[in-house]
Amino acid sequence: MTFSTLHLSTSTPETALEIGGQPASVPLQNTDRVAARMVGYFATCMAPCRTLPGEQLRGDVTELTRSCLALAAEMFDKRAVPDDEQLNEVREAAAQWAREAVPLGTILRAYHEGLRIAFGLVTARAKADDVDELLVATDLMLELLEAITAAVSDAYVGEQHLVAREHQTAAQTLASALLSGRGSSALARQAGIPIAESYQVLALSIPEHPDERDTRVDTHVAARRKLRRLQSELATVFDSRALALLSTKGGTLLIPVDEGTVVLTIDSLEMLTDAAGVPLTVAMVVGDTDQIPDAADQAHELLNLVRVAGRAPGLYQMADLAVEYQLTRGGPATRRIATILDPLDAHPELFDTMRAYLGNDMNRQLTAKQLYVHPNTVDYRLRRISQLTTVDLATSAGISQAAIALLARDLDRSVARRL
Structure with a gap:
């Protein structure tokens, strides 16, 4: 676009734009005929539009096409692009189509193709001496295309955000009801979300993102961005069927278990x-819909076991934590196991050595390196543990006993802290 063309398009002369010896708007003034031609082209030549219902093409699309043709004709007569208020009908249609899930790409392509056809009609009778007017017409049409594209995109995205918020609110309401044992078909109809016969009940832990620890970044903003990214991916992966009650730290997810669903x-x-950009930890329990409250309690208990046991992030089920879960059931045997290591209370370095040794698969070299001590020091401490507790870490039985005793002790202290 040259400056002279821009200057021409923004001027307001008294006469209408003329091309081929007649006002440029003339080919567009029979809006019924031109609109019918355009809509017919949309229906037969544009693949995305072929899937639209015939009623929609003959109704909303045709009516809006007539309105846009009238705007274009007026633009050529006044040599001025329609103002923001004149594009309200375009915005309203975009919002309606967003709710009807008509793809934005289909809408924009239809507008672009329609304006291309209109411009072809306007310039079909152009002569050699119409160059200046053609430059003005081109500039006006490009400005109109820009204005319509911006109006449609803004309205469509805005409506999509509103629909997403409404769905999220409905999903949260239904999730809360199911977790409290109050799920019903009436509530599902009200929310517009079907209730499955069974669900994956997930307890989710979301650690801090590195940006949340960056003093140069607003930690609350970083945490919310992390959560929004996760929520967006949940909607994509599970086709918006996941019911989530989440914070920036974690929460509960309900994934329907139906034939053909993810x-x-x-x-x-x-x-x-x-x-999310962070390693997630999930504990999963599968249960029927009426079992969701108990399943959620169990899932969060398993998630706590993962944390206490120092397990790596990932996906855990009951089979992965059977020993840990059984130890939490309490009883004399569990309490007895938890006290085996009490003689080490006065020797924190021995506890550290035992944890490191077990965590490094009984590799004394790696343990020494982790603790910044000589391997002989590790050997001495292991012998000392055996003398104080009768737990011999040189045997497979002693290693198993030590691992279970450490776990029972950690679980016992975790329960005590919560109380």
Whole structure:
């Protein structure tokens, strides 16, 4: 676009724009005929529009096409692009189509193709001496295309955000009801979300993102961005069927288990982890809909066991934590196991050595390196543990006993802290 063309398009002369010896708007003034031609082209030549209902093409699309043709004709007569208020009908239609899930790309392409056809009609009779007027017409049409594209996009995205918020509110309401044992078909109809016969009930832990620890970044903003990325990926992976009650630290997810639906797997958890930008930890229990409250309690108990046991992030089920879970059931045996290591209370370095030794798969070299001591020091401490507790870490029985005793002790102290 040259400056002279821009200057011409923004001027307001008294005469209408003329091309081929007649006002440029003339080919567009029979809006019924031109609109019918355009809509017919949309229906037969534009693949995305072929899937639109005939009623919609003959009704909303045709009416809006007539309105846009009238705007274009007036633009050429006044040599001025329609103002913001004149595009209200365009915005209203975009919002309606957003709610009807008509793809934005289909809408924009239809507008672009329609304006291309209109411009072809306007310039079809152009002569050699119409160059200046053609430059003005081109500039006006490009400005109109820009204005319509911006109006449609803004209205469509705005409506999509509103629809997403409404769905999220409905999903949260239904999730809360199911978790409290109050799920009903009436509530599902009200929310517009079907209730499945069974669900994956997930307890989710979301650690801090590195940006949340960056003093140069607003920690609250960083945390919310992390959560929004995760929520967006949840909607994508599970086709907006996941019911979530989440904070920036974690929460509860309900994934319907229906034939043909996507459920949480290790692969899909990796996708969620990549989106959040942090390693996620999930404890999963599968249960029927009427079992959701108990399943949620169990899932969160398993998640706490993962934390206390120092397990790596990932996906855990009851089978992965059977020993830990049984130890939490209490009883004389569990309490007795938890006290085996009491003689080490006065020797924190021995506890550190035992944890490191077990964590490094009984590799004394790695343990020494982790603790910044000589390997002989590790050997001495292991012998000292055996003398004080009768737990011999040189035997497989002693290693198993030590691992279970450490876990029972940690679980016992975790319960005591919560109380």
